[in-house]
Amino acid sequence: MDSSSASRDRLNAESVDLQTRMAALESELQQCKLELQQEKAARQDSETRLNAILNRAIASITSFRMYADCHWEYDYYSAGCEAIFGYTAQELTTNQYLWWSRVLPQDQQSVIIPSWANIFAEKVSHREYRFFHKNGSLRWISSTVTSQRDEAEDCWRVTTVDMDISDRKQAEETLRRSEEKLSKIFHNSPAPIAVVTFSEGRFLEVNECFLELTGYSRQEVIGHTVFDLGLLVDVEQASQRIHQLQQRQPLQLQEIDYRTKAGEIRTALSSVDTIEIDGQLCALSISKDHYRSQTGRSRSA
Missing domain, CATH: 3.30.450.20 (PAS domain)
Incomplete structure (x- = not known):
């Protein structure tokens, strides 16, 4: 066999080997694409189920970014916000300060502002404040607040869960008045x-x-x-x-x-x-x- 024939055979062998490896790589690539698609579908399914759970909850779940100068930007409001506050998620996220404007001014100063220290310290906090519902009624709201520092965005990622406790507060007030009346009867x-x-x-x-x-x-x-x-x-x-x-x-x-x-x-x-x-x-x-x-x-x- 002359040298030219040997070279052709070697080239043919290398070509076959290359094609085999390319086929193997293509197969691996297809498998990766399939796994990514499955992972994406699973993630989307999880997100769909999570959103469904959040939207069914009788609570307003909020996610926003809090900055060092105490301004904030909303990322998310669950559908439950309409039941709690009377406003839709779109209304609350479009107008960044709509929620703030409806909090009783007294509670802005005595409850909300002091709670920001816990946000910056990444401490879980619980607060109760009064809020003017869209229908004009004054509601008592119980809020749980968690936060985490985001160095990349230079902010704190904050999540709040707000629930309407007006009925409980009314029951407590009724009980307090009843106890006060009984106390007066007892002592007098x-x-x-x-x-x-x-x-x-x-x-x-x-x-x-x-x-x-x-x-x-x-x-x-x-x-x-x-x-x-x-x-x-x-x-x-x-x-x-x-x-x-x-x-x-x-x-x-x-x-x-x-x-x-x-x-x-x-x-x-x-x-x-x-x-x-x-x-x-x-x-x-x-x-x-x-x-x-x-x-x-x-x-x-």
């Missing part, structure tokens, strides 16, 4: 009222009338037991009353002798029932001072 009642723990007979609360009749000050009574003060004249009688209460049988206008701070023995008509306070069984006593035992003269207080 013309009848002596006391609350003691069932297990120890330790005073948790008494009203002014109770203090006036017994002669003790509030500091001398609260936190002490009926035994510490020596109020009970007939301990056996008291034990019988306690047994009755243990059977869930309230006392109705029972005569109970008690001793005042000055040592005077008096008799009261008392009605006692059990109540639970902070998980602790207690006795609520409402009395009517009846007469002075040592004189036997009947009287009403």
Whole structure:
């Protein structure tokens, strides 16, 4: 075989090898393209499902960039913002300061601005503020804020989750007013009222009338037991009353002798029932001072 034939054979062999390697590379390339397409489809599916979850949530989820000069630029508002704030995501992102303009000015200064320090410190924070809904109503909003520093963009990436807690706040206010009313009734009642723990007979609360009749000050009574003060004249009688209460049988206008701070023995008509306070069984006593035992003269207080 001459040299020219050997060269052709070598070239043919190299050509075949090159074609084989090219085919292998093309196959690998096709496989990479397929994997990328699958990954992209999976990512798109995940994003679709995530957006669906966010949009179904009864909350407004917001993503924005916060800069050192305290201005911000929105990247995202979930569809839930319309239920919480009354405005669509487009309205809130188009007008960068629409949300801010609807926050109660008092809460801008006392709640929102102080919370920016936590954003810059990358600390999770929780805040409650009032917001004028698009329909004009004033809503209470609970917000959880998280942040992360983005060095490349020279900003902080912030995410907030806002929920309407107006119903809870209304319930709390109703409860507060109810408790305030009950407190006034308790402390201004013309009848002596006391609350003691069932297990120890330790005073948790008494009203002014109770203090006036017994002669003790509030500091001398609260936190002490009926035994510490020596109020009970007939301990056996008291034990019988306690047994009755243990059977869930309230006392109705029972005569109970008690001793005042000055040592005077008096008799009261008392009605006692059990109540639970902070998980602790207690006795609520409402009395009517009846007469002075040592004189036997009947009287009403």
